[in-house]
């Protein structure tokens with residue numbers, strides 16, 4: 438164990454005990470305790486023990502990072518939370534010092550990388566950034582006033598920025614009113630359980646449509662990113678991801694016969710079918726009975742519990758201790774994978790403006806595109822970008838990303854080179870009208 442930091446004897450002893458317990462805990466679950474290192478570090482005012490697994494010595498990694506295992510490890514360690522590090526490979530993080538206080542309010546940053554989903558900040562001060570493809574679906578639990586609706590709004594804000602199609606159910610009509618007739622909506626906002634069921638059925642129909650499109654591709658793509666990469670190579674439009682948001686999901690489910698009723702079944706179907714086709718759902722509720730959570734629990738990559746009244750309910754979601762969140766901390770949540778997170782705040786009034794809220798292209802990109810319009814007739818290639826001072830690797834990555842966004846497209850008429858699309862020209866010209874400043878005054 439490395440120790441060149443100021444670490445108390447008590448923490449050293451604790452770390453040694455935990456290391457032994459971790460090894461035993463893995464063995465007991467027939468997993469390989471292939472730890473290559475244990476070390477104590479200081480991180481943003483905290484003193485965690487980091488346990489590094491040698492991934493080369495493990496078989497299937499998924500058993501080592503599952504929320505269930507983290508939960509079990511934590512139980513074995515007498516309730517000390519066990520988190521995964523953001524680092525590559527597999528590292529368990531166990532805090533030896535008490536949790537610091539998270540900030541009470543953090544605005545959704547404007548500069549989140551596209552395609553990422555920013556949830557909030559964790560105890561280390563780092564943002565939690567996720568990808569839809571690995572995240573799949575989300576379950577959100579919390580009492581009234583705990584921050585669910587604001588969180589859903591921040592998700593939808595980001596989905597709109599990433600040009601996702603959205604389907605919304607808002608029985609209360611308090612969460613998404615400002616989005617009525619937003620161009621990214623694939624259907625009107627549902628305000629009854631029946632209409633909500635209609636949305637899920639529409640999403641399943643979209644899975645069918647996409648299954649047919651996938652079937653026509655000889656390479657047999659297994660996920661949306663693979664399909665889209667093939668499409669853009671052929672100069673075709675990529676398929677947007679789709680996000681289905683159900684607020685007050687428990688009442689909707691209960692109204693339609695519970696987990697075994699029409700809605701429960703439809704959600705379970707969408708759960709397993711949607712993952713391949715980039716169709717994701719988020720369901721939020723004030724309570725989940727065991728019966729209701731059961732069938733969807735396995736489909737969900739992330740659970741997030743805001744303040745809840747009931748410890749058992751929090752535990753069922755894999756969010757131990759969410760019942761301890763005080764009433765005066767809306768937006769503070771426990772996630773099954775990341776522990777405590779202060780989720781990002783968004784101003785509801787900004788949401789209706791959707792795309793305008795977040796910059797679509799940065800200054801650097803804008804400069805390159807303007808130059809291309811002036812000098813190369815909108816043509817963009819690796820040699821052109823390299824000629825303008827970019828490294829080859831960066832140039833390739835930029836072009837691929839822009840292609841996925843539909844900003845450049847190969848033109849078979851002009852030796853299959855990439856050209857700026859009409860869509861990009863429109864985004865560039867919208868800029869003055871709607872873009873938020875990149876450094877908002879606080």
Ligand SMILES: Nc1ncnc2c1ncn2[C@@H]1O[C@H](COP(=O)(O)OP(=O)(O)O)[C@@H](O)[C@H]1O
Pocket residue numbers: 541542543579580581582583584585586587588767768769779780781782783
């Ligand atoms: N992430 C957050 N950061 C700071 N304050 C928040 C946050 N989320 C919610 N709040 C505060 O709590 C209030 C209730 O939040 P809301 O999302 O409407 O709760 P719920 O939908 O769970 O009933 C909001 O009006 C806001 O003042």
Ligand SMILES: [Mg+2]
Pocket residue numbers: 585586611612
């Ligand atoms: Mg609400």
